[in-house]
Amino acid sequence: MQRTLAIVRLTWKAAFRFRLFWVLAGLLMLSVVALPLLIKDDGTARGFTQILLTYTLTVITALLGFSTLWLACGTLAREIEDCQMQMVVVKPVARWQVWLGKWLGLLALNATLLTLAGASVFVLLQVRAARLPADQQAILRNEVLVARAALREPLPDLDGMTEQVLKDRLKDNPVPPAEVPVVREQLRAQLAARLQVVPPNHLRRWEIDLGLRRALLRGQPLFIRTRFHVAETNLSGTYLGLWQVGVPEKTRVWREALSQAADTFHEFKIEPDLFDDTGRLTIEFINRNPMPVLFPLEDGLEVLYRDGGFGLNYVRGLATILAWMGLLAALGLAAASLLSFPVAAFVSASLLIVFLSSGTLSAVVQDGSLSAPDHETGEVRKTWIDYGLIGFYRVLLFLVNAVQAFSPVDSLSTGRSITWGQLAQAWGTCVLLMGGILGSVGAFIFSRRELAAAQGTT
């Protein structure tokens, strides 16, 4: 361990010697201070806080990400090329320990810089929030500077229900086997529509089980987050719905007539204690429009409740970013274990760009071809390249999605809770699994590499 720590110390010393630490700290501080002066918000305290959190954390992540990659490639590849590594590996320290020491050094460096920048953002937010009028502060504390978790109705087993109905139908009206898949698909669509569509002047009820949380949620306001679609639009662009939360004569009841736009998320506050003694919250919506409205099963309605304070959620968010940095450090070191500094930097930066281009990857995988589909017919013409590359892209997309699934910036700016479980999952996936694989490969290559053969020309 001592040997590994010695390498950690050396990595730190190098970071200070090359003034990298101070430059990065300066850039991070500058971004935290300058961004609030430069960005344009929507004019609300909530909007300002959200954009500030999003932009500062994104800039911090981007700066640290690129510098981590650069440093990881530089600290190993340059030392090999400059023959400095030869002086280290002749000491009684294993090559894997050198590799691990470098990775830990980079992680510690990132942790320090992230703490510094993160703390500055936090203080900035708190100071600005404290200057706001009381009503704005309340909005911030309830909707942004908070950790809110969501509860939904359990998703129905559509496939199971479809099979059951199909079985009953086939018993009475048999169809040729070739037509069964079509019938199944139609039945599934019918069942999904029945669960999602609210015809004019009809009612849709959701029952959300708060479970044991009910004891903690007494006296707490809850928020409903909802989204619906309409088949035909009207002139005003908004649709009237009568909302009722609670059951008359059983619980307190909250009612409101809301005229809301389709295809977007709406969030509204409801009074506390509208659930019954068993913790069941009943929500009803009456469609008062001449057209049907559709609440998607996945995200049509959810109830948001306070799960904790912003501070701890923020720390978990930063810790998730640190997990990303751990993965990037492992990627940079793995590349530098095999390649020269410029090539390693190029390869890892390219991979980072691929990581940021998941939208394109996803579109390619969805279309099944690198070439765009025909705009007239929608037909996709596959070439031999597609057969080779799509599989590779699919794996790449899987990995990218696995990492991006833990995006803390979005959760923090919308006041959504990042749980300890999610944090553990992020570290497990990014650091232990992916970082571990990269680390093993990198350390193995580094152990086998003939260092004296990789001298630079200078």
Added chain:
Amino acid sequence: MTRRSSTPYKLLLAGLVAVLLVGVSLLQGQLNGQRAELGLTRITPLENAPPVLAFTTVALGSFRGLIANALWIRANELQLEGKYFEIVQLADWITKLQPTFDQVWKYQAWNMAYNISVKFSDPADRWRWVRRGIELIRDEGLRYNPNKTLLYHELAWHFQHKMGQNMDDAHLHYKQQWALEMEAALGSSRTNLAELVSATSPGLRARAEHLRTKYKLDPALMKEVDDRYGPLEWRLPEAHAIYWAVAGLKLTSADRQNKNDLRTLRRVVYQCMQQSVLHGRLLSLQPLRLEADLAKVDAANAAYEQMIANEPDIPDSFRVAHRNFLLQVVYLLNVNGQRTDADRWWSALREKYPQFVPANLSAHDYTLQRLTGGELNSLGHDRVRTIISGLIANSYASLAVDDDTRAASLEFWARSVYSSYSTNIARGQQRIALPPFPEMKEEVLQRFLAPESGVDPRVVDRLRTKLGRPAPAANAPPSP
């Protein structure tokens, strides 16, 4: 030390740099002139841009397009996800990357005012986005594109349609907020624009400057517009729609190429004049109460006639609009007790569009038809009774707010419907007869005064005072 690194050599190079820079700066103006003359560039030079923007647009070169594309994609994705807090910033960057592309300004402003605003339930939130849309064109779009007619029309359209009409659930809130802002900005000058133009006192000068800098309103043009189409109610959006349409018209030459631009701007003027007649009188700000402004009928009519005269190619569509406007005027004048004027406009309508007005139909009968929603003989007993009760209730409501003329007029029309029905339809048939008119009046009054009517108690008290009805005794037994 080599010869090349010696101090005189460095000084020589520095001098050469200075000479070349001066030479380039002298030539640049001439080169730009020749580029424009020879048509070597299709990019309009950016005017009035701050140094940062001028630098960005030049330094990024063709990469501006790529960055703008990425920003458009992000803005679109965020909007689909319902995250609007970044939209203002993204719109700012997108428009700054394409500052002379007027469609970009138009789209971004429209998106904020029309698409994003309605995503919010709270009228205050909606107003913020509508105002953002207006500000984007007025404060920035027109700054970089002072000669683009499209932007003037779009700005006028926001005032005319988004704020002035009632397509949005929150339109009353928009009107109220704008009226409050304008009242603060114009103060007493809203009815005396001449004093703003001359600005003889420091207070007036400050007010005129505030209008110029914050609202980009030129007092001289305001006065010109007011003299021509007014007096306008500058606290309402229609006056501003007309102002921006006129500002655009002044920039647009009357050649064939600009015919469509001219047409759309002129259309804003006459449509807004019509809107001003319908709800151009501001009775109170809090709560917001608007009323028809019949004093503007002549000016609105003149605007229609001017439009028809300006459009000899397609006069029919404007004539239909004019005819409908005159019909509306007759109805409004009659309902508001100005029966002589209504008859005058009815005659004008008959003279102008004789094939459209049946010879045996009078202004009185036409108004009666509009009030009842059709021929009396096609309406049932219950519907006629409801219409009469409604007219009486509106008459009492007008009386309670001291609008005695309108109250008397509404009672007149209630009596007209009553007598027409009794004479022509019921004709003494007890089966479908209406109760006596005084009885109906009393019944409506009792409903109006009852605590459960939902009418503001202060309004009820004023009506009681006006009619000399005593207030109910405390703890009085409920009426049977």
